[in-house]
Amino acid sequence: MSRILASVSLAMLVLTVAMGLKTVVTKHGDGSFVMANGTAPAPTLSQKNGPDPLPAPWKNGPDPLPAPW
Amino acid sequence: MSGSVSYVILFLGTFLEALVVVCAVRRKILKRYFFLNLYMLLCVCVTLGRYRILSQEGLTSLTYRYFYFYSDAVLTIVLFFGLASLYAYVLEELKVERYVRLGAIVLLVGTAWFSYSVVSQSSHRILTYFAFELSQNLYFVGLVLTYALWATILKMRESRTLLVQLVLSLGVYFSAGAAGYALTNLYPNLYTASVVRIEPIMGCLLPLSWAYAFWRVPDDARLSPARLAAVPR
Numbered sequence: 001m002s003r004i005l006a007s008v009s010l011a012m013l014v015l016t017v018a019m020g021l022k023t024v025v026t027k028h029g030d031g032s033f034v035m036a037n038g039t040a041p042a043p044t045l046s047q048k049n050g051p052d053p054l055p056a057p058w059k060n061g062p063d064p065l066p067a068p069w
Numbered sequence: 070m071s072g073s074v075s076y077v078i079l080f081l082g083t084f085l086e087a088l089v090v091v092c093a094v095r096r097k098i099l100k101r102y103f104f105l106n107l108y109m110l111l112c113v114c115v116t117l118g119r120y121r122i123l124s125q126e127g128l129t130s131l132t133y134r135y136f137y138f139y140s141d142a143v144l145t146i147v148l149f150f151g152l153a154s155l156y157a158y159v160l161e162e163l164k165v166e167r168y169v170r171l172g173a174i175v176l177l178v179g180t181a182w183f184s185y186s187v188v189s190q191s192s193h194r195i196l197t198y199f200a201f202e203l204s205q206n207l208y209f210v211g212l213v214l215t216y217a218l219w220a221t222i223l224k225m226r227e228s229r230t231l232l233v234q235l236v237l238s239l240g241v242y243f244s245a246g247a248a249g250y251a252l253t254n255l256y257p258n259l260y261t262a263s264v265v266r267i268e269p270i271m272g273c274l275l276p277l278s279w280a281y282a283f284w285r286v287p288d289d290a291r292l293s294p295a296r297l298a299a300v301p302r
Contacts, residue, residue, distance in 0.1 A: 003165070003168050004168065004171060006168075007168040007169070007171050007172035007175070008171070008172070008175050010172055011172040011173075011175040011176040011179060012175070012179060014176060014210060014213050014214060014217065015176055015179045015180060015183065015210060017213050018180075018206070018209040018210040018212065018213040019183060019206065019209065021209050021212065021213060021247075022205070022206065022209040025209075025247055025250060025251050025254075026250070026254070027254075037112060037115075037141055037144035037145060037148065037272070038082065038112050038115055038116050038119070038141075038144065038272055039078050039079050039081070039082030039083070039116065039269040039272040039273055040079055040115075040116050040119040040120065040123065040137070040269070041075045041079070041123070041128060041269065042137070042268070043128060043129070043133050043134040043137050043138075
């Protein structure tokens with residue numbers, strides 16, 4: 001039982017240290033990815049908070065434009 | 070980086086990754102280092118898939134972007150299990166394989182839970198962000214685990230050269246990624262040079278080192294712990 005608790009505690013400790021390290025390393029980061037596996041070129045990110053596509057650029061909110069005078 | 074250089078590095082890395090598996094099969098240690106070889110095999114498949122999408126749809130396409138990050142999450146998870154298997158080999162004399170497995174699963178579930186907690190508060194595209202966040206978090210977990218494994222090797226005076234080389238290669242690979250990222254944040258102008266050039270090259274060095282280890286380092290080769298580090302007595 002104590003060995004099971006020890007392994008769970010160690011896992012939690014590693015997770016805490018890892019997330020702390022990530023916070024330190026990415027503190028001044030722009031949200032871009034840190035590393036990736038393999039040798040393929042990294043995709044071009046037009047935004048800095050993940051791989052999702054940017055929303056369509058609305059200039060004045062999502063409402064339809066009024067008819068011109 | 071010019072396209073031709075990128076492709077040369079891409080195919081060189083793929084060749085070296087395949088070489089790792091070939092060397093392991095030749096030495097009949099494929100099963101012993103199963104997850105490490107699975108990781109290399111998946112790297113080959115993923116790189117070929119990435120190349121196919123890259124050549125058809127381009128670097129800026131959404132397809133490439135999604136495939137790149139989803140496949141990266143899968144690769145990171147397999148590499149995590151490879152690292153856990155290295156722990157099992159280092160600690161095999163203590164007969165704690167069961168607890169290592171338990172710790173690895175708890176750590177993976179904990180990291181997934183942490184990643185979900187982060188993305189569920191900040192995004193409506195939970196699955197996409199979750200894959201990205203999990204991959205990055207597991208990378209840091211792997212970094213910490215590798216250093217802890219190295220400390221364990223020193224403490225237990227592990228002397229198997231093959232094992233030591235596999236772990237040290239992983240340590241250099243993880244550390245280079247984190248150091249490169251920290252440097253690019255300190256010096257943003259280095260972003261292009263660091264991420265675009267150095268990371269793919271580092272991606273070649275890991276399979277090169279593992280292929281050399283599987284090809285040239287005999288099973289019974291031993292290192293004196295005193296030569297690994299000066300441990301105060």
